[in-house]
Structure formats: C-alpha cells, structure tokens
Amino acid sequence: MTELIPTPTADTHPRIFADFETLGEALDYAAAGDRGFNFYDARATLSRVYPFSELCADAKEAARRLIATGIKPGQRVALIADTEPQFCALFFGAVYAGALPVPLPLPTSFGGKESYIEQIGVQLDSCDPAILLYPDEIEEMAAAAGQSRNIPSFGWDKYAENAAPPCEFPQATGGDLAYLQYSSGSTRFPHGVAVTHKALLHNLGSHSHGMLVGESDRCISWLPFYHDMGLVGCFLSMVANQVSTDYLKTADFARRPLSWLDLISRNPGTSCSFSPTFGYEICARRIGSQSNVKERFDLSRWRIAGNGADMIRPDVMQRFTDAFAPAGFDAKAFLPSYGLAEATLAVTIMPPGEGMEVELVEETELSGEKLADGNRPKRFRAIVNCGKPVRDTVIQIREEDGSLLGEKTVGKVWMNGPAVMEGYYGNKEATDACLVDGWLDTGDMGYLSEGYIYIVGRAKDMIIINGKNHWPQDIEWAVEQIPGFKAGDIAAFSITTPGGDETPAVLVQCRTSDEIERLRLRNEIREKVRSITGMNCVIELVPPRTLPRTSSGKLSRAKARNLYLSGDIQPYAIAA
Structure with missing residues (x-):
C-alpha cells in the first residue's frame, strides 16, 4: 500500500492573497499549485490527500451535475456540512453553478431524530433551497428533514451517480452573493447571513495580512464547516490564500482532542490553528499530569494559536500554557481575535507575537x-x-x-x-x-x-456556549411546549459560574405552590431544553409576575439577568 504524503507547505506557485473577483477565480488559481487539503482520522492518521487541483476538478463536475439537475443561478443548495472532500467539492460546485451554498449542521448526540428534523427544517424554510445534499450515513434524518419541506434530497454518493454533461458556467461578479451562513444555534429563529464575493474575499485577504501568513505556514483545524470560523477562517481562507490544511472531524476532536496537537507537532513548517477557549481547555484537562508531554508533542513551531468565537478566558489559556510549555509551546503564539458572521468573519486580530x-x-x-x-x-x-x-x-x-x-x-x-x-x-x-x-x-x-x-x-441576547450560538428564544420556546406555560413566562440568558464558565440560566414563572410538583416541573423543563438545544441549563422557578417588562410590554432579558444576579429576583427554594 502506497504511503500517503500530505500536500506540501511550501510551493513554487506564486501566492496571491485573496486578490480575486470571485471565490471561483480563487480556486482556479489555487488549483495551479501543489497545495491542498488533507483529511485525518480520529487517531491523526492521514486518510485522504486532496490537492486544490483535484478539488477544482471535482467542484466543476459537481457544478455540471447541479446545472443538469436544473439548479439555476441564485438558487440555494443546502449542504449538510461534514468535514469531508465531498462537502468541499459540492460547496464550490454550487459556487461555479452560480447557486448559493448553504452549510447546515450535522446531527448531534442529543435530541434525537425529531429535534434534528425540526432544527434543519426551520433553516430550510428560511433559505428555501432547490436541493438538499447530505452524507449518506445520515440519510434517515437528513432525508426526512428534506421530505418534511418537499425539497429534493440526496446523499452525496447517490447524487454523484447523476450525469454531469459539459456546459457553460454562469459568470459571477464580485457583487453577487457567494453563500449563506446560518448561526450554528439558530433553530426557531434562523438568521441567514448573506455575503457577497467581494465582501468575502476582502475579509479573507485581511486574514493573511493580519496574521502575516508566510511560505512556511500551514493550517490545522477541527472546527466544523457550518460554523463561520470553520467555514470562512479554516476552509475558504485556505483556498483564497493558498494554504495547505490538515483537518480532523469535530466529532473526532471531541473524542480524542490531543490528536489536534499531534497534527500540529507532526508536519513541517509553522502552524496556524484556531479554537474557541473550550478547545484549549479540553486539551489541558485531558493531558492532566501526564509526564510524556515533551516526548509526544513538539509545539515549538505553533506560530499562531488563534482564539475566538466566544469570550476568551485567560485562566484557561494560562493552564494550557503551563501544561504544554514543556513541549515548546510559547504563550506569545496566542492570537486573540474578535469577529462575527455578519462581518463575514474577522473584525479585529491581535498583531502576531504580542500574545x-x-x-x-x-x-x-x-x-x-x-x-x-x-x-x-x-x-x-x-x-x-x-x-x-x-x-x-x-x-x-x-x-x-x-x-x-x-x-x-x-x-x-x-x-x-x-x-x-x-x-x-x-x-x-x-x-x-x-x-x-x-x-x-x-x-x-x-x-x-x-x-x-x-x-x-x-448587548444582544445571544447565548454563546463552547463557541456555539444559541438564541434565547429557542430555549424559551422549548419551555412553552410544556403544558401550563406560555410566551412571557420564561426568560433565558447567560451567566458566569463561580468557576468562570458561561452557562445558560432559565427563569420560569411558576403558578403552582406544591413543592413536589415544582420539582417535577423543573426536571421536565431541564430535560425539554436539553432535548432541543443539547445544553444543561440552570433552571430557576420564580413567582408569577416576576419577570420584568420593557415600556412596550416586551420581556426584558437583560433586566431579568441583572435582577437575578443582584438577588432582587428570588427563585423558589426547591429540594433536590
């Protein structure tokens, strides 16, 4: 069996930093070089080498297939976003076809089939796609979501059997929309961020300028392609700036987080890799007091250790530094940043080397x-x-x-x-x-x-836990599904625990005086919220007419949070 060799870090093909009219032009240019993507399994073993040249060829075949299927410019192509070459090719295939790719999340380990169908379904309602494409192994759930909205739905492999006859591609301009990006936690109230080619490529060029990307740099990522940092920062940016990238699936990182650091240690050149705070935290916790840190890892070439997507906790970053300094990690590599999908991604970046x-x-x-x-x-x-x-x-x-x-x-x-x-x-x-x-x-x-x-x-009500966005309305709506509660009875917001972690808190106006019934209701609310959002929340039952209102009569989550934290809202005492 021939040993797989990852795409090179350096390349003789001259680098252009995202200076293109459209995303399709960026891939056309990258395809003339030797760099590309590399996909690894949970044990950090290389399983697929995918040069940009191969991605470009596959994407154009996918575009011809989409056009032959009847996809027209401007129509939406919904893609369940797994970390696989097929997703990359289909995303760019939609771009070449003039359609708008719409990455959507994979099922999670909580909630089950019905919750996933509902989550995907409201996003499908919002973007109104002409087609839904998904990994074949999740066909039961994904196809059910598409069928619930009468959307033609196909597994990647099955769809690839369709003909892809030669055809002309529509000519995009910089002012055309490039894709739609949904907030990862958007379920009941989806917000699809619409980004033009021009806006995208300007932001992607800002990444390379802000981080001083050089010939020796390569990217390592486990971030999901349906999240803006994973999609824009560690996928599209790598094409537009021609950077070889090594990928772990997000689920594999969750099971074996230290495989991330194995990849950073392994390949030559200097490493650029981003994570929310919790990614660093899970690695520091997993390594614990192991004595083989120096022998297993070489993090001395980790030039950019980016941090974003949620509130950055310096105590966690210090624990990571303490744990991996023996492996050569330099705290000056930390690169805090701030961004949001509504600004394509990056808004601010710490100058490299300032830590x-x-x-x-x-x-x-x-x-x-x-x-x-x-x-x-x-x-x-x-x-x-x-x-x-x-x-x-x-x-x-x-x-x-x-x-x-x-x-x-x-x-x-x-x-x-x-x-x-x-x-x-x-x-x-x-x-x-x-x-x-x-x-x-x-x-x-x-x-x-x-x-x-x-x-x-x-200032807004968004709750961000472990880098994932959660709309408080989704949590409140989950409680409203329980008999006896209605809109206005529930206020959801985030609080900081004594340990420094951010967690959701849910205040629920409760009308029963029976303590046993209150305990039952609290447990039912906790399980209902978890089934829909996957989060364990602090659930507090409060007396009727407790939650504050604005002058127009709307629920004021911000004021409810302040009153709760100050002790002015006193929840019922409930025995465990």
Whole structure:
C-alpha cells in the first residue's frame, strides 16, 4: 500500500492573497499549485490527500451535475456540512453553478431524530433551497428533514451517480452573493447571513495580512464547516490564500482532542490553528499530569494559536500554557481575535507575537452601567485584548442613543467596512434592526484603548456556549411546549459560574405552590431544553409576575439577568 504524503507547505506557485473577483477565480488559481487539503482520522492518521487541483476538478463536475439537475443561478443548495472532500467539492460546485451554498449542521448526540428534523427544517424554510445534499450515513434524518419541506434530497454518493454533461458556467461578479451562513444555534429563529464575493474575499485577504501568513505556514483545524470560523477562517481562507490544511472531524476532536496537537507537532513548517477557549481547555484537562508531554508533542513551531468565537478566558489559556510549555509551546503564539458572521468573519486580530494582554474591569461597568450601590464590594473581571481592526475596518463605541463614547468607556460595538454582510437573507426586519447607514450594530459590548478593542460581553441576547450560538428564544420556546406555560413566562440568558464558565440560566414563572410538583416541573423543563438545544441549563422557578417588562410590554432579558444576579429576583427554594 502506497504511503500517503500530505500536500506540501511550501510551493513554487506564486501566492496571491485573496486578490480575486470571485471565490471561483480563487480556486482556479489555487488549483495551479501543489497545495491542498488533507483529511485525518480520529487517531491523526492521514486518510485522504486532496490537492486544490483535484478539488477544482471535482467542484466543476459537481457544478455540471447541479446545472443538469436544473439548479439555476441564485438558487440555494443546502449542504449538510461534514468535514469531508465531498462537502468541499459540492460547496464550490454550487459556487461555479452560480447557486448559493448553504452549510447546515450535522446531527448531534442529543435530541434525537425529531429535534434534528425540526432544527434543519426551520433553516430550510428560511433559505428555501432547490436541493438538499447530505452524507449518506445520515440519510434517515437528513432525508426526512428534506421530505418534511418537499425539497429534493440526496446523499452525496447517490447524487454523484447523476450525469454531469459539459456546459457553460454562469459568470459571477464580485457583487453577487457567494453563500449563506446560518448561526450554528439558530433553530426557531434562523438568521441567514448573506455575503457577497467581494465582501468575502476582502475579509479573507485581511486574514493573511493580519496574521502575516508566510511560505512556511500551514493550517490545522477541527472546527466544523457550518460554523463561520470553520467555514470562512479554516476552509475558504485556505483556498483564497493558498494554504495547505490538515483537518480532523469535530466529532473526532471531541473524542480524542490531543490528536489536534499531534497534527500540529507532526508536519513541517509553522502552524496556524484556531479554537474557541473550550478547545484549549479540553486539551489541558485531558493531558492532566501526564509526564510524556515533551516526548509526544513538539509545539515549538505553533506560530499562531488563534482564539475566538466566544469570550476568551485567560485562566484557561494560562493552564494550557503551563501544561504544554514543556513541549515548546510559547504563550506569545496566542492570537486573540474578535469577529462575527455578519462581518463575514474577522473584525479585529491581535498583531502576531504580542500574545495575550488582559485588563481588569469592575463588573458593574461591563454592561455600561454605573455602580448602583456604592456600599457593595467591587468585583473585577479579566478582559482580554482582542486586537486591532482588520484593514479598512472602523470600530466605534456608542451609547444606547447612538452618541460616540471615548477611550476606555464601555458601550455598544459598531463597525463599518467592506466585509459587512448584505443582510439577513429574506429578513428585512432583522437586517434593518442591525444595519444602519452601512454601520453594523454587532450586538456586543466593549471599549477601545489605544486602537485595541476589548470585548466585555453581549448587548444582544445571544447565548454563546463552547463557541456555539444559541438564541434565547429557542430555549424559551422549548419551555412553552410544556403544558401550563406560555410566551412571557420564561426568560433565558447567560451567566458566569463561580468557576468562570458561561452557562445558560432559565427563569420560569411558576403558578403552582406544591413543592413536589415544582420539582417535577423543573426536571421536565431541564430535560425539554436539553432535548432541543443539547445544553444543561440552570433552571430557576420564580413567582408569577416576576419577570420584568420593557415600556412596550416586551420581556426584558437583560433586566431579568441583572435582577437575578443582584438577588432582587428570588427563585423558589426547591429540594433536590
């Protein structure tokens, strides 16, 4: 059996940093070189070498097949996004065909078939695709989701049996939409971010400029292709900037996280790899007190250890450094960043080599409020410097009324730049709520200091756990499905545990006075939320008419959170 050799890190083909009109042109150019993708199994054994030249050929065959099937320019092609060559080819196939690829998540280990069909179904309703394509091994669930919406649905391998006759491809322009990106946790209220080729390629070029990508760099990733950091940062960017990349499946990383570090140790050149905080945490926890760190790993070539997608916890990053310094890991490799799908991906990046910088901020300032009670003891939180804006991007910190705030003053983060989305697909109301005169309301809170941005939390209601977005409305809706509860009875938001972890909390107005019934209800609520979202939440039952309202009568999650944390909302005491 011939030994597989990964695609090379260096290449004689001159590198162009994302300076293309369209994504299809970027792959055409990358295909003339020797670099490409490499897919590994759970034990970090190379299973498939996939040069960009092969990806390009497969993508154009997929495009001909899609066109022969009747797919027209502008139509959506829904793709269940597994970390496989077939997904890569189908994504670019849709691009060549002038259609919009729409990556959707794989089933998880919780919730079961019905929950997955519902989750995928509402996203299919939102994007209205002409076809759904999925890995053949999940046919039962994926096909059921497509059939529930009367969408033609096919497994990858089965669909590949269709004819792909020669044809002309439509000519895309930079102003055309390139793809739709759904928030990974979007279930009941999906928001499909619509991004043009021009916006995408500008942002991808910002990655290479901001991280000083060089000839010796290669990428290693376990991030899912349906998440913006995995899709844009570690897939599309690698094509547009011609970087060889080594992939582990996300599920394989979850089972064997240290395989990630094995890959970083193994291949020559300098490594660039990103992860949310929890990825570093799971590796530090898994290695524990093992004494073979130095013998097993060589992390001295890890040049960019990126961190983003959720709040960065310096205590976790310190534990990772302590655990892997014997293997040559340098904390200066840490590269904090800030981004969101609505800005394509990257908004700010820490300059390489500066490492992680932290400032202590008094907790009451983190929401932009003043200290309400001067007698209460002050509590400080470590806030990580997330770097400087990427090229051509401007950040402003604003008050609620839109007025500008000065240095080191916490407020709402607004940004403007060429990579801002066109809007939420088919959702003008949601688009108008966050896009004003070309400026994007990120929904996050932060402050500026000497040109650097410090992100302190979220102004919007989004809950982000382990890098995954969860809309609080989805959690609240899950509880509403239980008899006896209705809209307005439930408030979901995130809190920080004493250990520094972010976790969802759910306050539920309960009308029964029977303690046994309250215990039963709390357990039922916990299981219902877990079945739909996969999260274990803090569930608190509170008296009727407890949850605060805005002046217009709407539920105020932010105020409910503040009242809960201050002790002004007192949940029922329930024996375990």
